[in-house]
Amino acid sequence: MEAKKFDFREIQGREDRLAPGHRMCAGCGGTIAVRNVLKALHPGDKAVVGNATGCLEVSSFMYPFTTYEDSYIHNAFENAGATLSGVETAYHALRKRGKVKEEYKFITFGGDGGTYDIGLQSLSGAMERGHDLVYVCYDNGAYMNTGVQRSSATPMYADTTTTPSGSESDGKPQSRKDLAEIIAAHHIPYVAQTTFIGNMKDLYVKSEKAIYTPGPAFLNIMAPCPRGWKYDAPDIIEICKLGVETCYWPLFEVVDGKWILNYKPKNKLPLEDFLRKQGRFKHLFKPGNEALLEAFQKETDRRWEELLKRCEA
Amino acid sequence: MPVNTRMSGNEAVAHAIKQINPDVMPAFPITPSTEIPQFVASMIANGEVDTEFIPVESEHSSMSAAIGSSAAGARTLTATSSCGLALMWEVLYVAASNRLPIVMAVVNRALSGPININAEHSDSMGARDSGWIQIYAENNQEVYDNFLQSYRIAEHKDVKLPVMICQDGFITSHAVENITLWDDEPIRQFVGEYEPEHYLMKADETMAVGPYAVSNYGMEAKRAQAEAMKNARQVILDVAKEFEELTGRKYGFFEEYELEDADYAIVAIGSVCGTAKDAIDELRRRGVRAGLLKIRVFRPFPDREIAAALKHCRAIAILDRAEGYNGNGGPLGAEVTAALYKAKAKAETVNMIYGLSGRDVRVEDLIKVYGNLEKLASGKIKYDDYPYIGLRK
Numbered sequence: 001m002e003a004k005k006f007d008f009r010e011i012q013g014r015e016d017r018l019a020p021g022h023r024m025c026a027g028c029g030g031t032i033a034v035r036n037v038l039k040a041l042h043p044g045d046k047a048v049v050g051n052a053t054g055c056l057e058v059s060s061f062m063y064p065f066t067t068y069e070d071s072y073i074h075n076a077f078e079n080a081g082a083t084l085s086g087v088e089t090a091y092h093a094l095r096k097r098g099k100v101k102e103e104y105k106f107i108t109f110g111g112d113g114g115t116y117d118i119g120l121q122s123l124s125g126a127m128e129r130g131h132d133l134v135y136v137c138y139d140n141g142a143y144m145n146t147g148v149q150r151s152s153a154t155p156m157y158a159d160t161t162t163t164p165s166g167s168e169s170d171g172k173p174q175s176r177k178d179l180a181e182i183i184a185a186h187h188i189p190y191v192a193q194t195t196f197i198g199n200m201k202d203l204y205v206k207s208e209k210a211i212y213t214p215g216p217a218f219l220n221i222m223a224p225c226p227r228g229w230k231y232d233a234p235d236i237i238e239i240c241k242l243g244v245e246t247c248y249w250p251l252f253e254v255v256d257g258k259w260i261l262n263y264k265p266k267n268k269l270p271l272e273d274f275l276r277k278q279g280r281f282k283h284l285f286k287p288g289n290e291a292l293l294e295a296f297q298k299e300t301d302r303r304w305e306e307l308l309k310r311c312e313a
Numbered sequence: 314m315p316v317n318t319r320m321s322g323n324e325a326v327a328h329a330i331k332q333i334n335p336d337v338m339p340a341f342p343i344t345p346s347t348e349i350p351q352f353v354a355s356m357i358a359n360g361e362v363d364t365e366f367i368p369v370e371s372e373h374s375s376m377s378a379a380i381g382s383s384a385a386g387a388r389t390l391t392a393t394s395s396c397g398l399a400l401m402w403e404v405l406y407v408a409a410s411n412r413l414p415i416v417m418a419v420v421n422r423a424l425s426g427p428i429n430i431n432a433e434h435s436d437s438m439g440a441r442d443s444g445w446i447q448i449y450a451e452n453n454q455e456v457y458d459n460f461l462q463s464y465r466i467a468e469h470k471d472v473k474l475p476v477m478i479c480q481d482g483f484i485t486s487h488a489v490e491n492i493t494l495w496d497d498e499p500i501r502q503f504v505g506e507y508e509p510e511h512y513l514m515k516a517d518e519t520m521a522v523g524p525y526a527v528s529n530y531g532m533e534a535k536r537a538q539a540e541a542m543k544n545a546r547q548v549i550l551d552v553a554k555e556f557e558e559l560t561g562r563k564y565g566f567f568e569e570y571e572l573e574d575a576d577y578a579i580v581a582i583g584s585v586c587g588t589a590k591d592a593i594d595e596l597r598r599r600g601v602r603a604g605l606l607k608i609r610v611f612r613p614f615p616d617r618e619i620a621a622a623l624k625h626c627r628a629i630a631i632l633d634r635a636e637g638y639n640g641n642g643g644p645l646g647a648e649v650t651a652a653l654y655k656a657k658a659k660a661e662t663v664n665m666i667y668g669l670s671g672r673d674v675r676v677e678d679l680i681k682v683y684g685n686l687e688k689l690a691s692g693k694i695k696y697d698d699y700p701y702i703g704l705r706k
Contacts, residue, residue, distance in 0.1 A: 048385070048513050063524035063534075071513040074523035075380050075407055082374035085367060086339060086381025086389075091514060093336040093365040093387050100386070100514045122377065125370035 008199050014039055022067040023059040027233025029223030030056050033138040034109055036200050040207035041105060048087050050108030052080035052119055055145040078118035081126030081135060084108040088131045105211050106133035112153035113143040116179050127186040127216045134210045134217045140225035148228040152177040156299065157292055158280045165283040170292055175299050183218040184254040191254040195222035195240045202251055202262060222249045230279025242274040247304040261311040271297045316494045322485035325457035325492055326418045327352035331362055332500045336387035339367035339378035343397035344430045345482040346420035350392055372397035376404040383413035384522045386512030394482060395422035398436045408475045409444025410538055411522055414467030415475040422482040423670050431671020432481040434582060434634040438644045444538060446476040446545055447612040451586045454492050456480040458562055464504055465552045471544040481584040495560055503559055542613045549610055566615035568607040569622055571597060575604025577686040578623055580649050581632040582608045585674055592679035603683045614648055620656030627690035628661040630682050634668045642699035661689045667702035678702050
């Protein structure tokens, strides 16, 4: 299907498929992610939305109310990939037998807990089998629903409730896993990494491509969490911008195996600028912890250089 | 015309699947149920059915995909055994609580450890409280007939619950025995088309599945599910009656073999019941009034009917092919004893464990059990513990 031209007014004027009245926090990145991904569905197109257990699920489908305008299915924490692959296969079976007449799109959402960690096998299986669905990870870098425990998406040195900073601890000792790269290694048609930048064009364009590219697609969206990252709710957009400008969270796509860098900052900002606004990194700015900041900067630079090489190849 | 032929229990299930031609089957191989998805994949490859097969990467994903498929409005099935069923545990409850009429062929096998691939009921007995209907078979004919009846029960508007169709690993699943196969067309008419009331992709409506429910609603949801399980009792009997009209084969909650005037009875599940029937025939020739109650439907548990059928017996041995690890015996023992107590039955009872990890049980073993029941009834022996049959010293 031909991608529609990005028309900010037209897109923002589309009826929300995530209705108001849900119970997500003010300043929650997950909600912004879901709302904007669903806006990329062309008006009138039908979809089934899936969801792994997490903040989003327990706050958006509290019996007897659902905030989704489309059909929706939540199964458990670790199986959003498998669940939607069952829905998508049923669609083909029922279409073949004339029991479903209309076209449907399939989009499922999981946090980093349900995606990077407990649900990785189920996601990998769904991607490898080639189901025509989009898996969207709203990555807020910890298990926020259970109260900010570390995940494999948590950045190094972050203070979480299972990697608390203290006299004997610098926060999380390991650096984060690169899930977009892992999914790209499945050689699926479309993988992209994005976050909330400017008028959301990057997020919109990638969501639309993911939804309308036949076959499996994966979106990794950095979606800050005010509770876990400890920032003032209005700062979310500034934080996302700094994530990109410091090259901590690069914007890229992998289209049919080709790596494409979508944005290269003219003046790469120091990582500190991204970290300083977040309470979870407060301990890094205490005197004597300069080496930690340096190590984190080095790791960020190394990954950025790797990505540049990949995108040039 | 029905065909008399011979095949294994797994082949019998595959033949039932072929006649039903369901919409979707996700599956992951595990001995001894592996043949079932293999047969289905072959039938798809040869154009005998047009079911969509999902070769998932685990049993957890198998049940998860089955839940998605069933919620989407497709007639869905899967098959598994042992550790595969255990891996599904969490989502078995999700399937039942979302009232999804999935059918699962369970080929019973021991849970680890030690790892062992042979017949035992520890797998499905462990899942006995997951909200699934459970129907067990003595032989290949029964597992075939049970499978043919399964969707009628699962999809009934008063039930809407998933069903496990269980058979004993290898003894039933792999042994080739005589079987009568029913004609395709009458079976297709009997099973009928699946027409769910609501589903994710129903035209002109949307649906949300799998809510978070606070205490204000959660308890009512669970009670409604429990009512559906109670409703299944009548539906199982009605479907069996219709099946009997079609085939002449009679099914109920359980089978009574020489039970009406029996002094001494065995209660058991599965293939061991064939062995028990041989023991009974021998004992009856000797003038011993021995009988059998073979459980077919374990969930819902027909407690009143079981107690009524056993009430006149002097001594009853309840045989479990699963250890309960509660210090008192197995699950069937606990439930049948409770049913007898509620019915104020006077019979002496003993719960025995047999056949774990596929340990063979012979006719002589069961003749010995009946001998011990005579002694128990006349006060010559007492059981302080629950005995094992055929345990090596």
